[in-house]
Every structure is written in C-alpha cells, then in structure tokens.
Amino acid sequence: MARSVSTGNALVPGEDGQLGAFDVVIVGGGAAGITVAAGLRKYSRGGRNLSVAIIEPSDRHFYQPGWTLVGAGVFTMKQTERPEASLIPPGVCWIRAAASAFEPERDRVTLPNGMHVGYRALVVCPGLQLNWSAIDGLTETLGRNGVCSNYSADHAEYTWRCIQALDGGNAVFTQPAMPIKCAGAPQKIMYLAADHLRRHGKLRDVGIDFMLTGEAIFGVPFFVPPLLATAKGYGIRLNYRHTLTAVDGPARKAIFSVTGADGAVSELVKPFSMLHVTPPQGAPDVIRNSPLANEAGWVSVDPATLRHTRYANVFSLGDAAGTSNAKTAAAVRLQAPVVVRRVVALLTGGPATATYDGYGSCPLTTEYGKVLLAEFTYGGKVEPSFPLDPRVPRKSNWLLKTRFLPYLYWNRMLRGSEIDIPHKPRRFEDAR
Structure with missing residues (x-):
C-alpha cells in the first residue's frame, strides 16, 4: 500500500518548516498524477531509485469520463469510483493535503499548514476548477428542482432521475465558454436524454434547447456537420451566444445573457422542466496566483515538451496545463509518457526527445x-x-x-x- 503522510502530526518539520524532500513531487492525484507516478516507479524498479511524492487531499478517485453514462442510467456512480489509496503506486509517498502555494525559485511547494515539500523536479496536475458560484442561485438549487449536472460526483445520478421524470415542458442543456473539461460532455447527455425520450414516445412532448456561449457546436469543424445532423434529428434547438448567469430553482427559470450579432447584450428568461448545467471552468486559484501561471492562469508550458517555459525542472499535464489540446483523459494518456521521460532525463542527464502532439x-x-x-x-x-x-x-x-x-x-x-x-x-x- 502507499505510504500516507498526515500533514497534521505524522512528521515534524525541521527549523525551516520542511516536511521532506523528494526527487519528484507531483501535485494532484487524479488521472495525470497517478499515471505519471506509476510511470516513474516503473523506471525506479529498473534499478534507478527515485523518491516520488503525490500531494492530493481527496481519498476518492473517479473515472470522470464515465459520468455521462451515470447521468444516462448506464453506469452507477459507484462504478466510477475507487479509493485513492488503492491507486497510488507502491513506494510513492502520499501527502494527504492540498498545495497552497508554489515556490519554484526555492524548489518547494507549500501546504496549508505552512509546511514545505522540496523537490528536484515538480509535476503540476491538480486538474481545473469548477466555478459553480459564478452562476447566481445555482449552488442553492443544484440537485433538486430539476437542476442537475454530470460535472458533479454528488449530482450526476440526479441527472438520470430528471431524464426519467421528463414528460413535458422544456429540457435545457448549457455549455459555457471554453476551455472546459471534456468539451463534448454537455451535448453527450443531451443526445442520450433525447434518445431516451424517443424510445419512450415522449420526444414530441418535450422541447430541448442547447444553450451555448460559443458560436459552434464543436471546436473541430470536421465533426460539426454530423453533430448538427444529430441535433436536427432530435429536434434540438441550438442557441448560440447564450450564457447562463442565474438560476431560480423553485420557479424553474434559467436566466441567460444573450449577445447579438451586433454585440448588443440582452437577457433571456427560459422556463425549464429540467436544466443540465455545465459550470464555468478555469485554472485553480493556487495556480492562477502563482509564478507558474501564464496570462490565462494555466501552467505555462511548452506544448510539445510540457516543460515550464521559465522553470526547467517544472512540468505540467492534464487539465491544468496551458496547452490548447482537449482536456480529456485521452490527452493525459499520451501526455504522461512524455512527462515521465522528460523528468527522468532531467534527473539523470539522459537525452530528452519525447514530445506530445496535442492528441x-x-x-x-x-x-x-x-x-x-x-x-x-x-x-x-x-x-x-x-x-x-x-x-x-x-x-x-x-x-x-x-x-x-x-x-x-x-x-x-x-x-x-x-x-x-x-x-x-x-x-x-x-x-x-
């Protein structure tokens, strides 16, 4: 099992407040962090020992690509969940805390209790931040009054209950400004909801609206025609330049800011029977407010090497990385080997040739x-x-x-x- 460190009492910091120092510190124990740690441990088992630590506060790990299927009644949430401790590779130190600050000039990460974790190489992959509170009234009504979201582990199963309860009125699905985690997810659940209604003879009784902040249904033009055909086949109304700003759950009304073709902004109040919300998303505050951030708040890295643009011993991958690829687990699968090879090359003085093509x-x-x-x-x-x-x-x-x-x-x-x-x-x- 993984060695777990409770930052409250397991280790006593030195005079400088140092909890420990490792060859590699990984911030984030999600898909990216665990995959990189496992790759580094495989390298260490080859006779080249590397000390590795993961800084991660959660004791639960989720297969988030499965949450669309949870919301559609195909998976249960339990099927997408594992204990974090069961996934951290043997020999990796698990520091059960969140990173509160980065000090790349001093090669250390600060924890909430003031302790510091030192490193020779740092891998930053804490995911992104879901900004639920950016939509007025959403947090008060999410999970009831027909307001659901597959972006929440606590509420994805409620999406399926909402779909099953639909027998009239309007089903509204939202998509905020990019970038977001899995850009196709907001429309995936919409199509499954429409298909469920069709199979149960209810599709004609329910109006379906897709409210997008952007001006295209998908960011890669090659796939736009078949997706437009799919939406048309279900009778889905596409509403571009519509941004969800507030929700009145008890009244079942959603308020949108609408930007016209001339740039004029107006307000639209949309009644709903079901409202599936994709929240606005962005870089975690701990990154946005750190020396690691680019102008948009993400970790500033070279898109091919995933190495920081200013700090040679810092790397980033996954949702937090400031790259233009889709923020998906598939991207992490191909980013992780690049980071592992680059980190090992940095620490051993070997050649560094691995690159990521944005897949x-x-x-x-x-x-x-x-x-x-x-x-x-x-x-x-x-x-x-x-x-x-x-x-x-x-x-x-x-x-x-x-x-x-x-x-x-x-x-x-x-x-x-x-x-x-x-x-x-x-x-x-x-x-x-």
Missing part, C-alpha cells in the same frame, strides 16, 4: 448504443486511430466507450502501461 479524443454518445469517436491533435487536425470514417456513429465505439476504455483506465493507464493505438492523418470522402 485528444472525445467519444460523443449520439444515442444509446452508438458513439461518434472524434480524435484530433493540435490545430484541430483529424487523426483517427482507426481507418473507419470517424463522423459515423458506431456500435463498436459504444463498446469502446462503455467497456474497453474504463478497463484501460483502471488496469493499464493508472499502472503506468503505455498501450496506444497509433493515430495518424487519414483521408475520407465527403460525408454523404
């Missing part, structure tokens, strides 16, 4: 039993892993989404295995 994957659930698999690299370049036209929703992709990818995550990725089906540019005829 991300978004399995878009267009109905129960079918998934459109969008794969792309930096710049929205379409680079599928398979020779089939990725614009076509397929049953095989549903099996990939519901069975293979969860297995890959828990049993291979988080254990440091580097299994990958090579993606590459492919040519496809125009969709018919």
